[in-house]
Amino acid sequence: MDDRYGTDVLADGWRTRSAKQLARVEASRDLVVEIAHDGFCGAVVGVASGMVELEDRHSRRRLFPLGPGFLVDGADVVLVAPTAVPANSGPKRTASGSFAAEDSRARVARASRIFVEGRHDAELVEKVWGDDLRAEGVVVEYLQGIDLLEAVLDEEPPSATRRYGVLVDHLVPNSKESRIAQALERGRHGQHIRIVGHPWVDVWQCVTPRAMGIEKWPEVPRGIEFKVGVCRALGWPARDQADIARAWQRILGAVHSYRDLEPALLGRVEELIDFVTLD
Numbered sequence: 001m002d003d004r005y006g007t008d009v010l011a012d013g014w015r016t017r018s019a020k021q022l023a024r025v026e027a028s029r030d031l032v033v034e035i036a037h038d039g040f041c042g043a044v045v046g047v048a049s050g051m052v053e054l055e056d057r058h059s060r061r062r063l064f065p066l067g068p069g070f071l072v073d074g075a076d077v078v079l080v081a082p083t084a085v086p087a088n089s090g091p092k093r094t095a096s097g098s099f100a101a102e103d104s105r106a107r108v109a110r111a112s113r114i115f116v117e118g119r120h121d122a123e124l125v126e127k128v129w130g131d132d133l134r135a136e137g138v139v140v141e142y143l144q145g146i147d148l149l150e151a152v153l154d155e156e157p158p159s160a161t162r163r164y165g166v167l168v169d170h171l172v173p174n175s176k177e178s179r180i181a182q183a184l185e186r187g188r189h190g191q192h193i194r195i196v197g198h199p200w201v202d203v204w205q206c207v208t209p210r211a212m213g214i215e216k217w218p219e220v221p222r223g224i225e226f227k228v229g230v231c232r233a234l235g236w237p238a239r240d241q242a243d244i245a246r247a248w249q250r251i252l253g254a255v256h257s258y259r260d261l262e263p264a265l266l267g268r269v270e271e272l273i274d275f276v277t278l279d
Helices: 014-018 119-136 146-155 176-186 226-233 241-253 263-276
Strands: 023-026 032-035 041-048 051-055 061-065 067-072 075-080 113-116 139-142 164-168 193-197
Touching: 032 051, 041 061, 061 067, 113 119, 113 263, 119 139, 119 241, 119 263, 146 164, 146 176, 164 176, 164 263, 176 193, 193 263, 226 241
Parallel strands: 023 075, 113 139, 113 164, 164 193
Antiparallel strands: 032 041, 032 067, 041 051, 051 061, 067 075
């Protein structure tokens, strides 16, 4: 007959036989996880080298070693690295967060286009929205300043089939930029243009401080060129244009997806893409 008390109480493995087996959960992106010992709660944003990175609702990020010590829906779990997924399985997302089209060939360029104020603006838009823009056939050009926009509009007037979207730095009430934008929108070209902007002095500030590993962007006093002042405040060289270019490459290199940009910029670029692709 069976011995419900077992045989040898001193046999190997008696501790593990009675231990609770925790569920093993893959640290898939956007999985919401709580840290058992301190209550930090966030979504998975990355896994690498045996560590998982979590981001909470305040956009704070922390790294933790994979393994036990996590809660999912209030239950203790062992968090493990996600199983590698074949490169060609499942829908892919672009850096902007949208689903990538199965046919990745660029569309023939539309007559409609998006204008930005400078080369840095154009490079940032290309890095995050480049796949989307190529799929839609939208070209991004830079103006070197909104002051030149009226001349561009006069040279190649917009129309119902040639819409122009314009992204402007420092578009805040009573600024020079806002006065120019309002005058153009009231003018003869206004029906077929859309001018939007972000509130910062320069597009550099559209990259989140978190992505840059700083607490906040420095405040640059009046009379000091903004990019030079930022570089000096952060301890970066700012002797000449080559130093400024290297600083920008450092900033651009910190941007991997839309998550590294301020929401005030994200919404405006999406608005312009919708406007210039409207049939």
